[in-house]
Amino acid sequence: MTTMSRRAFALSLPAATLAGAALVGGAVEWPRAAAARTGAAVGAVLPLAQVEIGRFTVTILSDGWADMPFNYFPGRTPEQIEAAAATQFAARPEGVRIVFTQYLIDDGERRILVDSGPAGAIGDTGRLPSALAAIGVTPESIDAAIVTHMHVDHMRGLVAGGRRVLPNAELYVDRRDVAHWTDPAKRAAAPDFLHSSFDTAADLVRLYPDLQATDGEREIARGISLVDLTGHTPGQIGVRVEDDGRSLLMVSDMMFHPSLHPVADDIGFIFEQDPAAAQAMRARFFPRAAEEGALIAATHMPFPGLGRIVRDGGALRWLPAEWAFQS
Numbered sequence: 481m482t483t484m485s486r487r488a489f490a491l492s493l494p495a496a497t498l499a500g501a502a503l504v505g506g507a508v509e510w511p512r513a514a515a516a517r518t519g520a521a522v523g524a525v526l527p528l529a530q531v532e533i534g535r536f537t538v539t540i541l542s543d544g545w546a547d548m549p550f551n552y553f554p555g556r557t558p559e560q561i562e563a564a565a566a567t568q569f570a571a572r573p574e575g576v577r578i579v580f581t582q583y584l585i586d587d588g589e590r591r592i593l594v595d596s597g598p599a600g601a602i603g604d605t606g607r608l609p610s611a612l613a614a615i616g617v618t619p620e621s622i623d624a625a626i627v628t629h630m631h632v633d634h635m636r637g638l639v640a641g642g643r644r645v646l647p648n649a650e651l652y653v654d655r656r657d658v659a660h661w662t663d664p665a666k667r668a669a670a671p672d673f674l675h676s677s678f679d680t681a682a683d684l685v686r687l688y689p690d691l692q693a694t695d696g697e698r699e700i701a702r703g704i705s706l707v708d709l710t711g712h713t714p715g716q717i718g719v720r721v722e723d724d725g726r727s728l729l730m731v732s733d734m735m736f737h738p739s740l741h742p743v744a745d746d747i748g749f750i751f752e753q754d755p756a757a758a759q760a761m762r763a764r765f766f767p768r769a770a771e772e773g774a775l776i777a778a779t780h781m782p783f784p785g786l787g788r789i790v791r792d793g794g795a796l797r798w799l800p801a802e803w804a805f806q807s
């Protein structure tokens with residue numbers, strides 16, 4: 481592992497303490513209903529949420545978390561970012577605490593994994609394999625995977641240990657991201673902290689030679705569509721699951737923390753190579769999502785990262801969804 485150093489995301493508390501703190505904070509729900517559904521025993525500290533969208537069950541899991549330094553958010557000074565995070569008790573000594581969330585879509589016949597976490601490359605991560613095992617899902621049983629964009633924290637779990645982690649999965653990645661992240665000239669021009677994403681992208685195309693480079697918006701299975709969210713990376717995509725009049729839109733890195741987004745669209749993230757394009761997409765997407773009242777799942781928002789963008793006076797804000805296990 482190279483550039484996104486563990487030092488930068490140093491673990492400041494023992495894991496057990498943090499798990500306890502998370503439970504006290506109410507951010508984590510005990511997965512009893514899900515355990516009953518799958519008949520599997522689930523570890524006591526495993527965060528898990530499920531939503532039913534028509535015939536689909538979407539299970540939300542987390543590979544872990546990291547504290548993002550306050551100077552990783554261009555558009556404001558580090559002091560302003562810290563002050564904004566502090567209003568929501570999210571200013572930690574090392575930065576803004578964010579989670580890494582993944583989604584397992586199950587329509588009763590096929591299992592599709594959306595993103596796969598940093599798998600230990602960043603912060604305190606690497607929990608996705610045990611989370612999947614705890615709900616009885618083997619890597620072999622996953623039929624497809626979607627990489628929403630080729631930053632290391634969304635795809636390293638697919639190639640951890642230098643091997644193809646999902647042997648039977650069809651893999652979908654947007655063509656623009658494949659082109660960008662496998663281009664040696666782009667790698668050479670990029671800052672060091674992006675090299676781990678270029679290197680992981682190289683692993684991904686090598687280990688999944690059957691990878692499908694998708695082109696824009698399309699339905700990849702009945703009720704599952706890719707949505708163009710270009711900006712954060714050239715080929716960032718969202719995933720919309722739709723059935724029976726309900727829908728869920730997984731929006732990847734459109735938002736990082738509710739103290740920053742959607743209240744502002746001009747706060748960026750240091751890993752965005754085209755800040756203007758990233759901001760333009762946020763400026764388009766946030767008000768549109770508020771108008772639609774769309775149920776959204778966002779990778780880095782506080783677990784499970786399910787909610788809506790709503791208008792509150794003149795401002796936009798994040799309204800966490802009230803979610804419940806459903807049969």
Ligand SMILES: [Zn+2]
Pocket residue numbers: 631633634733779780
């Ligand atoms: Zn991300």
